[in-house]
Amino acid sequence: MPAEFIHHKNRVLILAFIFSESIFFAFLITAFVLYHGRSPNGPNAHNTLDPLKTGMYSIILWASSLTMWLSEKSMMNFRMDRCKRWLEATMILGGIFLIGQGFEYHGMFAKGISIGTDLFATTFFSTTGFHGLHVFIGLIVLLIMRGLTSAGFGQEEYQREGFIAASYYWHFVDAIWVAVFFILYVWGTR
């Protein structure tokens, strides 16, 4: 175990957790891939998903990884004001993504597509729904971080470690979306 791991129990925990969560998502995505093409008549990826529109929201989500990174950097340099601003930006971007997903769902519900409609709908709503749930949890974590920074959090090393762990989680949420987006929206609609 390299020496730099010593103080990093938060980081070890969150990395192992991310590993665990990736496997969870892998099985949901596998279900989508396995059942792809088995809903020829009902709604399916071809006739339902809009990779362009969702692609825009995706870029917004991925951009939030950048702002999160900037926020983390600022904290490491003890620039707490910047840290807070970038954190807020991250939350706004994440929020926009969730709203985008909400619109997408709403559009599908309006067309009468819900999770039980067919295999595509089941796998689509499960995968993106669980991802959305993770984004939502991530937002709550960031909100807590934002509250803590206002209370002077971030001066001690172990506090910064906690912040780093939160940012790892956020990057993970974005990274999973890379897989989800390219498999469901790009490969699925090709």
Place this chain on the structure above:
Amino acid sequence: MTTRDLLLTAWDWEPSIVIGCAALLALYFYFVRPRSLWRILCYCTGVVVLLLALVSPIDALSDHYLFSVHMIQHLLLILVVSPLLILGVPADFAVRFLGRPRIASAERVLSNPFVSWTAAALALGLWHVPLFYNFALAHEGVHVLEHLIFLVTATMFWWPVLTSVPELRLGAGATVLYLFLASLFNSILGIIITFAPLGLYPAYVHPHDVLGILLLIRNQWGISAVADQQLGGLLMWVPAGLIYFSIIVGTVIRWQSGSEIDLTETQDSYIARGEHAA
């Protein structure tokens, strides 16, 4: 044609390959001047396997008939030839060769674990995308390029694990992680191919029967097109996985049985420091 005829006649002594292999040997003995029998054995076996993979019936079968044999060919290049060649390079030569600053800095970049892992994974992943794979099958030049890329990226990949220079080798924990992730990637790719519907690689579904052995393969060997693709995926998934697996376990055992007392790698717990407890 019977299996026997096939094994005896389907050798394609492509001059460029024979010359290339001979050059590999000549360069080795002229420049490297190995002294350890073990290293010579490794290196020569590596070259022989390389030659066999590229001129023997393996090549004929993989060019025209069987995806699974083509997979064997690639796995030989990636998992056998490259590691053996690296094992054949003695430390003193490596140190001399890397003595030049430019080469040393190139080595630092190429064998950076992130770079080498990514390169190997990309090479393996991209060449199995049907678009590229089928293109390579149809164009001989691209096919040669494919094999060269496999050799180069595999050498990059195995260098930090197997090099004879201890300072350039990854630590035990890093090696385990490095190989575990590689085998994971490998397995996922293999699983996808195994369970994918038939027709990822159409050239193997209806092969051009250039040697007149298609009936032999389909009926006597009993390998249908479906079985061929499954088998190819399985080969990538399991035997390849087992090679990574053996090296991982070997690494762990070797590291665990290291008896030297290395106080630099042990750490203070917070009890000794006493800071968190307060």
Place this chain on the structure above:
Amino acid sequence: MSEVPVALPVLRKLERFEKEAGMLSWLASVDHKQIGILYLITALIFFIAGGVEALLMRTQLMFPENRFLLPDAYNQIFTMHGTTMIFLVVVPGLLGLMVYLVPLMIGARDMAFPRLNALAYWLYVIGGCLLYFSFFAHDAPAAGWFAYTPLSEKPYSNLQGMDYWALSLLVIGVGTVATGLNVIATVATMRVKGMSLRHLPLFTWMSLINSFLIVAAMPALNAALVMLLIDRQLHGNFFKPAAGGTPIYWQHVFWNFGHPEVYIMVLPAFGIISEVIPVFSRKVIYGYAVVAGSTVAIALLSFGVWAHHMFAVGMGHFLDMIFAASSMLIAVPTGIKIFNWIATMWGGAIRFTTSMWFAVAFLIMFTIGGLSGVMFAVVPIDWQLTDTYFVVAHMHYVLFGGTAFAVFAGIYYWFPKFTGRMLSETLGKWHFWLTFIGLNLTFMVQHNLGILGMPRRVFTYPNIHSWNVLNFISTMGAYVLGISVIVFLWNVIRSRRHGALAGPDPWDAWTLEWATSSPPPVHNFNYVPPVRSARPLWDLKHPENPDWQRGRRTPHHAR
């Protein structure tokens, strides 16, 4: 010696709180020792529940065409028995030992995340209650512990039992992952000075590997459960053939969890055996590196063998062969361990305490289970014997003859550490022999039942003479096992108050948990001895021949 800062007001306060609050302190505890004990006690309670279920089943099967239980009751009981034993007894019991012992063995004050530790325990309690609440909701789950779809889907399991089952396992699964993460973080970052990863006691090493297995395997279960719940509650289509879904996908996902789970249930047991056998043989573990490395081999391979549960599914010969090969392969590292344990006993000075009796019996019982496991890797044999009583016999030799024996060995070994008092050796010997005889009576004959064509999971069976005799013997064995558990409980309850005082190190052992008082103080250690090898206390007791000098005197340690 590294000295613990003595004036630690927080710890003092904690200690006072524990004294004053009495029983209440257990409810709010974040101390790994209390949580470990809670795990063990809760697992014991569920063990009794699962045992009663087993006795009900065996009573129903005592005679052919018996009318003691109706089919739905029987099916609920065997489903609850399997689910209880796996998710509420074995895994949490082992987790209890892990969270109690791992911090002590690495010289730490507590787990890396004490509150997460408590959360995980309480999730387990909630999950367990949720599962058992299904009885009161009129309908316990009845689709077997692996709940194959579509039997576990709405039209075929119409009432809420399956929903309780899925929800409770989801809750327990989340808790188990949390503990797995916690153990990883603890071992990675909380080791005392000198305790490098190469010096970990083997129980801790195997707990670490086990935690990686947990972290990687449980999400597969969680994913499967989530998909099942979506199908059942939200009219999803994952496993519905009518909508194009594939019921086999459930099996793939479930066994992706289920087979590593088998090793999750057995690796810590290996760890216990690797502690108990050396101490009572008075010898260092034979081939430490190989025992540790083969654990990694098992962990890695365990993710490549899942479909050997599915040879009867008709996956095609290629896939069958591949999984046969990997399943056979996993026998190699397991066999290596058995040989190393025997080699550890070889040339030793063996003390036959109850703990050692269980450990030695483990070697043989587990070998029986392991070898019948290899038979299931031989595909054609599996085609005949899978889903028969032969499987039931096999897995009970692994889980009862293997894991439970190891846990009993561990409890007789560490009970003095947990409570400060020794378990009675006399009652212990009774307990051991009753368990040993009961186990073999119950399950040995089930091998024969399987060979004679009796399928598993039948609530009754036709009147066939050989089946009648063997089933009767098996039921008698189960009653013997029931009595053995009563003896064990009596031993625990009695010794807790009246057992002989243990002192800090009753077995003259070598790992760090014996370097502190029994039971350990809230802060675990007043002094942590220097750690320079895997047996710090041996080094302390044998300054003339410490382990850490081994490499220096004989350059090639192999002799």
Place this chain on the structure above:
Amino acid sequence: MHASSVLQAHSRLDQPIVHLTIVVTAIMFAILVLVFFLVVYASLRYRRRPGMAEPYQNFGNKKLEITWTVLPFLLLVSIFVLTVITMGDSDPPPTTANGADPSPDLVIIGHQFWWEVRYPKAGFTTANEIHLPAGQRLLTRLEAADVIHDFWVPELGRKMDMIPGTPNELWLLADHPGTFLGTCAEFCGNEHAWMRIRVISQTPQDFADWEQQQAQSPSLPNNPAAERGEQLFRSMSCANCHTIRGVSSADVGPDLTHLASRETLAAGRLENNPVNLEAWLHDPNNFKPQSYMPNANLKPDDLSAMVAYLETLR
């Protein structure tokens, strides 16, 4: 009833499995004896005796470790080779001489908790009882109507799951005439225990006769009681679930067209005779509790009329 042992083979396809089982069991037993001997010997020989000092601390031996890694490995490799050979011998792929997939001779469909048996080439359906011409292998297609079942006749060969939506195929063969008992081997619900099947292997001549007889429609009821029974069958809910060719058509319960010609009732639950049939109809729950066969609450004279009718279905 007798037990159907896994170690008995009455089929050329099962013979290799039996041999393999015996060989592998012998090997495993030998290893068990070795381990047992080593453990017991070590326990007896190396007990601590009073006054003993700490024994010599042996940390391991590389050569021994390699030995007990490589030897089991080689043993397993040979077992693996035997496995692969036996797989091919006992479960040949369903192909014809020219490599094409042939159409099945026999379709077995698992239902909760009975078996539908179709002979597509002869064009009739029966239930819970399979007839085979001895020495001739039939390509059998396995399907499921509701949940996963598993077709297993231990003396004839491998078991194979019956999966809704994913049919499986296997060769069914009995070397000589005889009756072979089987069962559903995958837990399928309440009455899983009583989902039993029997395979009746006959000489080719007997089989041909049986096939011809099964392909015919049953003769019309020939006495007043039976006629009344048929009326009852039509008017009560029986016809909603059961097929009797020419009378009703449904596949919730077993096809009853030639019920009286079968050996058992209710998927192997009872021997087929008028007394048992009456008892079964009187209270199905008494024999297969919680199966889907309802109690029709027949009055005594209706019951005997129904039995009289069903007994004419030969």
